[in-house]
Amino acid sequence: MTSEPHPIPGGPAEPRVAAEEVNFPRPSKGSATQHLVVTMLADYWRDYTGWLPSRLIVSLAAALGLSSSAASTALSRLAGRAVLEQSSAGRASRYRFTPEARARLEIGVRQISGFGSGERPWDGMWTVVAFSVPERSREVRELLRSRLKWLGFAPLYGAVWVSAWDTADDLEDSCRHLGVENYVIFRTAAEGLRGRPLLEAWDLDEVRRQYTHFINAYRQKTDALAGERLPGEEAFRLRTEVMDAWRAFPWEDPGLPPELLPHDFPLFEARRILVALYNPLLEDARSYAEEAAERLAPEAAGHSRPFVLEG
Template sequence: MVAPAPEAQSDPGQQHSQRLLGTLLGDYWFWRPEHLPSAALVELLGEFGLAEPAARAAIRRAATRGLVVASRAGRTTAYGVPERTHELVIAHVTRLMRFGAGDRTWDGRWTFALFSVPEEQREVRRTLRTRLRWLGWAPVYDGVWVTPWDGGDQALDVLAELGVDTATVARADLADRLPARGHPLRAWDLDALRARYDDFLDRYRGLAERVRTGAVGPAEALTSRTRLMTHWREFPDLDPELPAEVLPADWPRSAARECFVAIYDGLGPPAERRFAQLLARHAPDLAPLAAHRTSEDVRRGEPAEPAPSPGAGGRAGWAGPLGRR
């Protein structure tokens, strides 16, 4: 999917519709340089209950934010993923697919960022907090943020970018020398986080069983797989993969990931068929190029290379300005 900007949007409805669009492009079209006709994107969003005016508005807003880029062929407008976001999208998708895999080794240390931002620089303070949260940090106190991972360089980059020079970043092994109320783990609301994982499992366990038995058709596969991804993408922003060493033994993150992977990978082929069916109504030459990928494809960093484009010179009729990668 197309990676979101760290700053949240003010309208949750707009944010949701743009996430749907980004997820659809990322899951079935991101590796393609060709642009898709707007009518096809409108129909794809219609699968999720968006009326045509709302779908077109979502596409325009995504273009305004730079999440997609527009091109024209005669009177027809088409959209694709801008090349400048290529590496960002790869990093974002890889982060989602690796999240919860349990393959990170914790060295027992915590990284702290201590900073002071003047009261009159409220926008800087807000942006700094938003960016740190997106990177997996959380506040122990107002001006003391923490992560269990070695994220010091990233934090220093953000602080420098925002001009915050009254700051200190350090990594420390705390062992058991802190009172319970001062432990870094208090920066996260574990009860609320557990509830989110439990809600995810309650919502999707039944679907996972239906996927296992092959009971999900193409149309449902497309909508369910996309909604699953938009739900899963929330977790890396809530949980920086807190180390198992500091969590309860029955922590539900691994179970939630197993459920996610079973559905995401299992629904890939039928969802791809539905995506291609809808695209074929507006650009039949492009429909065969739609492709899904599995969680393991992304984790290994081995996305499929784009197949040759149809048409003269290997370029499709709807091809936009991205060019070959």
């Protein structure tokens, strides 16, 4: 469940840096199958350290509309990304999240839990970074830009990026990890700055548009399900589907403070719909996952811990 580009600051530095070694599939790019498998496993077994046999994962993936071959390929590629580690028990493969992936997922859970809630306090200060990476280190420059976006930054100019949140420590860790030495990070209030407003680093109209499909697709489902219960398999599918769609948003939306946004910014309506749909599906979806575990992986039965969104 990690797409989370701008985690709540203050986590321990070593797990955060180690977690950067994990190449999670990026939302909106790459394999949608891998995204779905990560979302599903992260929802129910993100902190489970035991092994999950591939037959269980493939069976649950079928409820999401994934073929057994597609699910197996996704598992193999996620292992290659260091998201999952793989082992064999006889002729059967089994998987679990790597320790580094679990560290990233823990950050992701915190970020998704608060994203769009409007409850994160803002101190009115901005974080600004200016950097220079030589042309011969183009790959490092792209990795740094990706990390900046992950942290909620946007480019005001080519090598000057800004964020409304205090992520200076996280960013400094990333620069050290990537071997970037030529940079400066500072915090500033917008008052007193001259020239282009920092908020113009983002195209808010483009950010706004990303929520249109989500709101249109899930508002009617939320209204239709009011007070109703779905069969377990359908609840499992819909719950995974809606979270997989939601977790892509923080890649394009930095989660700016509500004070900086129009009052009708659609993030808040999308969040309301998400909570109203996602949480009520929990019990039926978990029952479906547990029944599958009891049949296919008794050792994993009883260990699912579905994610609960705060209202």
